[in-house]
Amino acid sequence: MREIGDVILDxxxxxLAFGGVKALTDISFxxxxxxxxxxxxxxxxxxxxxxxxxxxxxxxxxxxxxxxxEHFRRMDPYRVxxxxxxxxxxxxxxxxxxxxxxxxxxxRNLKMKANLFQQAVWWGPAQREELAHRAKVEEIIDFLxxxxxxxxxxxxxxxxxxxxxxxGRALAxxxxxxxxxxxxxxxxxxxxxxxxxxxxxxNDQFGTTIVLIEHDMGVVMDLSDRVVVLDYGRxxxxxxxxEVRTNPEVIKAYLGASH
Amino acid sequence: MVAMPAALEEGAMLDTFPRLLRHHANVRGDRxxxxxxxxxxxxxxxxxxxxxxxxxxxxxxxxxxxKRGDRLAIIGDNRPRLYxxxxxxxxxxxxxxxxxxxxxxxxxxxxxQDADIHIAIVEDQEQVDKLxxxxxxxxxxxxxxxDEPRGLRHYTQTYLHGLDEVxxxxxxxxxxxxxxxxxxxxxxKTDDVSVILYTSGTTGKPKGxxxxxxxxxxxxxxxxxxxxxxxxxxxxxxxxxxxVGDHLFSLAQAVAAGFTVNCPESAETVMIDLxxxxxxxxxxxxxxxxNLLTQVMIRxxxxxxxxxxxxxxxxxxxxxxxxxxxxxxPVPAIDRLLYALGNLLIYGPLRNVLGMxxxxxxxxxxxxxxxxxxxxYRSIGINLKQLYGQTETCAxxxxxxxxxxxxxxxxxxxxxxEVKIADSGxxxxxxxxxxxxxxKRPDATAEAIDAxxxxxxxxxxxxxxxxxxxxxxxxxxVGKLAGGAMFAPNYIENKLKFFPYIKEAVCFGHDRxxxxxFINIDVGAVGNWAERRGLAYSGYTDLASxxxxxxxxxxxxGQVNAELAxxxxxxxxxxxxxxxxxxxxDPDDDELTRTRKVRRGFIAEKYAVLIDALYxxxxxxxxxxxxxxxxxxxxxxxxxxxxxxxxxxxTGKAS
Numbered sequence: 070m071r072e073i074g075d076v077i078l079d080x081x082x083x084x085l086a087f088g089g090v091k092a093l094t095d096i097s098f099x100x101x102x103x104x105x106x107x108x109x110x111x112x113x114x115x116x117x118x119x120x121x122x123x124x125x126x127x128x129x130x131x132x133x134x135x136x137x138x139e140h141f142r143r144m145d146p147y148r149v150x151x152x153x154x155x156x157x158x159x160x161x162x163x164x165x166x167x168x169x170x171x172x173x174x175x176x177r178n179l180k181m182k183a184n185l186f187q188q189a190v191w192w193g194p195a196q197r198e199e200l201a202h203r204a205k206v207e208e209i210i211d212f213l214x215x216x217x218x219x220x221x222x223x224x225x226x227x228x229x230x231x232x233x234x235x236x237g238r239a240l241a242x243x244x245x246x247x248x249x250x251x252x253x254x255x256x257x258x259x260x261x262x263x264x265x266x267x268x269x270x271x272n273d274q275f276g277t278t279i280v281l282i283e284h285d286m287g288v289v290m291d292l293s294d295r296v297v298v299l300d301y302g303r304x305x306x307x308x309x310x311x312e313v314r315t316n317p318e319v320i321k322a323y324l325g326a327s328h
Numbered sequence: 329m330v331a332m333p334a335a336l337e338e339g340a341m342l343d344t345f346p347r348l349l350r351h352h353a354n355v356r357g358d359r360x361x362x363x364x365x366x367x368x369x370x371x372x373x374x375x376x377x378x379x380x381x382x383x384x385x386x387x388x389x390x391x392x393x394x395k396r397g398d399r400l401a402i403i404g405d406n407r408p409r410l411y412x413x414x415x416x417x418x419x420x421x422x423x424x425x426x427x428x429x430x431x432x433x434x435x436x437x438x439x440x441q442d443a444d445i446h447i448a449i450v451e452d453q454e455q456v457d458k459l460x461x462x463x464x465x466x467x468x469x470x471x472x473x474x475d476e477p478r479g480l481r482h483y484t485q486t487y488l489h490g491l492d493e494v495x496x497x498x499x500x501x502x503x504x505x506x507x508x509x510x511x512x513x514x515x516x517k518t519d520d521v522s523v524i525l526y527t528s529g530t531t532g533k534p535k536g537x538x539x540x541x542x543x544x545x546x547x548x549x550x551x552x553x554x555x556x557x558x559x560x561x562x563x564x565x566x567x568x569x570x571x572v573g574d575h576l577f578s579l580a581q582a583v584a585a586g587f588t589v590n591c592p593e594s595a596e597t598v599m600i601d602l603x604x605x606x607x608x609x610x611x612x613x614x615x616x617x618x619n620l621l622t623q624v625m626i627r628x629x630x631x632x633x634x635x636x637x638x639x640x641x642x643x644x645x646x647x648x649x650x651x652x653x654x655x656x657x658p659v660p661a662i663d664r665l666l667y668a669l670g671n672l673l674i675y676g677p678l679r680n681v682l683g684m685x686x687x688x689x690x691x692x693x694x695x696x697x698x699x700x701x702x703x704x705y706r707s708i709g710i711n712l713k714q715l716y717g718q719t720e721t722c723a724x725x726x727x728x729x730x731x732x733x734x735x736x737x738x739x740x741x742x743x744x745x746e747v748k749i750a751d752s753g754x755x756x757x758x759x760x761x762x763x764x765x766x767x768k769r770p771d772a773t774a775e776a777i778d779a780x781x782x783x784x785x786x787x788x789x790x791x792x793x794x795x796x797x798x799x800x801x802x803x804x805x806v807g808k809l810a811g812g813a814m815f816a817p818n819y820i821e822n823k824l825k826f827f828p829y830i831k832e833a834v835c836f837g838h839d840r841x842x843x844x845x846f847i848n849i850d851v852g853a854v855g856n857w858a859e860r861r862g863l864a865y866s867g868y869t870d871l872a873s874x875x876x877x878x879x880x881x882x883x884x885x886g887q888v889n890a891e892l893a894x895x896x897x898x899x900x901x902x903x904x905x906x907x908x909x910x911x912x913x914d915p916d917d918d919e920l921t922r923t924r925k926v927r928r929g930f931i932a933e934k935y936a937v938l939i940d941a942l943y944x945x946x947x948x949x950x951x952x953x954x955x956x957x958x959x960x961x962x963x964x965x966x967x968x969x970x971x972x973x974x975x976x977x978x979t980g981k982a983s
Contacts, residue, residue: 203368204367207367207368207369208367210367210368211366211367214594216368216593216594216596216597217593217594217596217597217600219368220600270479273481274481
């Protein structure tokens with residue numbers, strides 16, 4: 070049984086602007102180990118910007134990110150990946166022409182030690198290494214129940230399955246923190262249920278800390294331990310799903326009261 | 329070792345499945361008994377390993393209190409450990425009761441109660457959840473054992489056990505009391521019940537069919553000899569374990585012959601696994617063969633022009649001579665040469681794509697298979713055959729012998745089986761594979777098996793001059809024409825439905841002087857046909873009333889009549905008049921059952937005015953019918969139907 074631990078990721082007074090446009094204004098929240106933390110908000114609230122700050126894609130003008138006690142003025146994607154943070158993308162960024170196995174295998178890249186020459190001649194350590202990685206990839210395929218498509222080129226798969234492959238690639242990194250950018254966008258009810266189950270299973274079985282952005286309020290409330298609500302780049306709510314649901318500011322933002 | 333099945337050499341003592349298993353562990357201990365694809369790699373178990381696992385499981389079950397005569401429920405997809413559970417139960421003198429894994433929880437209650445189940449072995453969380461849901465209704469259920477622990481970590485019920493625990497417990501038991509299991513197996517008798525298979529129960533409650541070791545071993549050995557099966561066969565086990573056919577192929581025959589059973593990775597991967605395993609012996613219901621053919625045809629249409637032309641050219645050759653070559657009939661030398669070339673270029677690669685390169689024998693049963701479909705597979709060199717049988721007869725009583733394939737018969741009586749036709753036309757069978765009884769149902773047993781041990785199949789049929797058995801219909805549907813000739817509506821309807829243009833047909837004729845029919849066209853096929861001819865139409869009713877379409881159907885009916893005319897017993901029941909219905913028969917309107925079987929009586933009542941028109945010689949009839957739409961709304965469909973005369977062949981008898 071998972072137990073929510075100490076703060077693993079802490080964002081303090083983060084502000085981000087693109088020229089004159091303020092995307093995020095003075096945002097602070099934390100993520101605890103093993104929890105499922107959701108970031109919600111209407112369109113343009115700054116959710117994806119937030120994820121990109123954690124991920125090191127955007128550089129905030131102010132504030133800092135504290136990852137396991139280490140302070141960062143800015144993150145960079147390479148260091149983030151090394152630190153055990155993986156992510157999926159809202160607009161899928163898979164290799165369409167490659168098979169499901171190969172796509173998930175790319176998630177193992179950071180863990181491969183063999184050099185280019187060894188990989189090219191496919192001998193000794195490179196071969197042993199690839200076999201071990203392949204075994205890990207097969208475990209993920211089994212976990213996500215996509216055995217029937219393991220050799221299918223990703224471009225030929227329906228959207229819901231591509232999303233699952235995207236999750237598979239992120240899992241292949243064996244991340245400690247998993248960032249999910251709208252994992253259920255564009256899915257039907259059944260696909261959403263499947264995806265919810267996988268997210269809960271990942272969290273439960275591997276103890277992975279999950280930060281997810283989602284539009285679908287119902288899904289978020291069911292899945293998450295704690296929720297941050299953003300609106301126009303500001304934090305307007307933070308707490309358990311029940312607290313957030315009854316927060317008058319949140320209700321106002323979601324019901325579309327005039328600004 | 330590819331000689332005679334070893335089980336046959338030693339004879340008498342190998343008369344129960346647990347003894348056969350021990351025999352294989354001794355004789356072919358290091359040959360593969362079972363494979364399953366796990367994490368992308370095929371894992372094998374030898375006969376010795378299987379025997380060890382079964383022993384551990386049996387001892388584990390004994391520790392849980394399972395004893396001689398107890399029933400063990402088994403629920404899940406085809407997994408090695410679920411097959412072993414059957415053998416484990418049998419080792420202790422118990423009786424495995426496999427249930428359909430896709431049944432909802434409430435449907436399982438009846439069997440769990442009827443068979444008085446104390447212990448159930450299930451595949452995974454899904455099945456555990458179902459049993460937990462109905463546990464209140466089944467107070468006898470003491471233990472639930474599961475194979476796949478995923479998702480079950482947080483279940484705290486004390487009566488839930490992982491199979492791994494039970495196996496570990498069994499191994500300790502086996503070490504402490506090494507003689508225990510041997511004694512249990514020695515106590516087993518060949519006429520003990522080896523399995524209870526519940527019939528699906530389309531009418532009334534399901535009935536538990538009790539089969540003995542002797543019956544299933546006889547059935548397995550009979551068909552092994554008939555098709556020359558050895559311990560070198562490979563089969564893919566993907567059909568429900570609760571179905572009699574799977575029990576025969578994957579358990580009885582595999583354990584009798586000592587061949588290898590392969591379990592697919594998941595239900596979705598069956599077609600991929602089929603290619604990888606390349607079974608030598610294969611079974612599938614007609615719809616599987618039909619789906620495979622459709623996939624091939626669609627992919628051929630997308631292929632380049634040269635490939636497409638080659639495919640069609642050589643398929644013509646195959647159609648002309650393929651089946652004859654397979655049966656060893658004389659064929660002109662030029663066709664033989666062309667066929668050999670086609671085999672190299674088309675048929676061989678095609679068999680490979682289908683995963684059927686190594687198939688020596690393939691069977692189909694369960695529903696009528698279209699002659700074109702059947703011929704297609706035989707013509708590309710796949711020895712596809714039909715069999716006929718019931719749960720009550722260990723899956724088969726008739727088999728088609730190699731080289732004597734008639735497309736419209738189910739073959740000859742199998743070895744050791746006696747088939748006779750009752751005066752009513754019902755097929756009666758007697759043989760070692762006829763069931764012992766229905767579980768706790770002496771009344772139903774007495775009804776099904778007569779004093780001479782003949783089992784009443786409920787099917788009507790006849791035996792032709794070559795000794796081949798033809799099934800025509802369910803006995804209760806067979807009627808008589810006013811002239812006295814036998815009238816088998818289903819038989820004629822099936823012939824009609826083999827045309828792609830005809831989706832459904834209903835024939836009338838009982839107590840009438842001729843046969844008439846309602847026809848439903850297949851909108852997809854006929855629509856496509858119409859498009860190619862530039863015929864515009866607005867919907868089913870419009871399409872069905874086009875004179876061109878009616879002519880198309882008239883042509884189909886004429887061909888069916890020509891076929892019927894060649895058969896002396898059926899010649900009288902040619903279709904004289906027919907009409908194309910203005911709406912599709914639909915389960916929502918109660919015209920079909922949910923499994924899409926025609927509800928004859930209801931249709932006859934609802935459309936009485938049309939039947940009158942057919943028999944009164946009218947050429948037109950107006951009808952208005954209420955229909956239910958899927959969203960629950962009601963509407964009316966009206967049409968003036970034209971009633972057509974069909975081309976009828978002379979029958980020899982003056983009429």
